[in-house]
Amino acid sequence: MIRPVTIALAVARKDLTSEWRTRELVPALGQFVVLALVIANFGFQIDSHNAAAIAPGVLWLALVFAGLVAFGRAFTAEREQASLEAMLLTPAPAAAIFAGKAMAAAMLLVLCEAVLLPALTLFFGTPLSVPLVAAVLLATVGMAALGCLFAALVAQVRARELLLPLLTLPLWIPFIVAGGQAVQVAMGASGGYNQALGLLIDFDILFVVLTSLAARFVLDD
Numbered sequence: 001m002i003r004p005v006t007i008a009l010a011v012a013r014k015d016l017t018s019e020w021r022t023r024e025l026v027p028a029l030g031q032f033v034v035l036a037l038v039i040a041n042f043g044f045q046i047d048s049h050n051a052a053a054i055a056p057g058v059l060w061l062a063l064v065f066a067g068l069v070a071f072g073r074a075f076t077a078e079r080e081q082a083s084l085e086a087m088l089l090t091p092a093p094a095a096a097i098f099a100g101k102a103m104a105a106a107m108l109l110v111l112c113e114a115v116l117l118p119a120l121t122l123f124f125g126t127p128l129s130v131p132l133v134a135a136v137l138l139a140t141v142g143m144a145a146l147g148c149l150f151a152a153l154v155a156q157v158r159a160r161e162l163l164l165p166l167l168t169l170p171l172w173i174p175f176i177v178a179g180g181q182a183v184q185v186a187m188g189a190s191g192g193y194n195q196a197l198g199l200l201i202d203f204d205i206l207f208v209v210l211t212s213l214a215a216r217f218v219l220d221d
Contacts, residue, residue: 004096011100015074016107025073029066029112034119036062041123055124056183059116060176063136064169066112071147072164074105075155098148098215105151106144110137126187135182135193138200139175145204145211146171152218174203 019025040058113136121128150167154160182196 004093004099007092007096008100008103011097012103012107015101015104019104019108025070025108026111029069029108030115032069033062033066033112033116036065037116037119037123053189055120055126055187056180058124059120059136059183060180062116063109063113063139064172064176066116067109067140067143067147067172068165068168070109070112071105071144071151071168072161074101074148074151094216094219095212098152098219099212101152102144102148102211105148106140109140109144113137113140129186131193132183132186135179135186135197135200138197138204139179142175142200142204142207143172145208149211149214149218152215171207175200178203 037058040054044054117128117133117136120126147164147168150164151160154163154167157163178196178199181191182193182200185191185193185196
């Protein structure tokens, strides 16, 4: 059990080191979410009464589109350098390689969320709390697993920029629904926060297991 975990961490460290050296994706995602919030701030008539109702929708719109960009680039280096085949020729399990890629992409999205959540508080005046952060992070886990699986699936397809949203967005709906409910409650709305959080955990377990089982077939193709 230690060896696959070590391999996954090594793959994630490689991707994060590459991003740290190039600094291409994280600054762009940070600028994107801030611009999205600025546009929403001027596009809606926001006051103290409707800020809590509008903010969750803006949060998930920015998060979904940032996730599509982050996960869409998860296999860019392997596609350009043809290094994925070399990784698969090693004794490393395909599931461990996939887990490392998903962990790295999820960490990049978490860095984006570290900009998004304080900016949301700044523009909309919504509270930044532990329940809010927990809901977003739990949704990120399952979204990363699905996003990276479909990114690997369409990596060699010419229309990958079009296919990735078409394949990913329908399966992200459970995370958006449950996560949206949890975020609304964390921002002061009425509802069952624990129930929504439980659904997010169930979805995370389900899709992490399914994508881990499917990774070998997707990467081998």
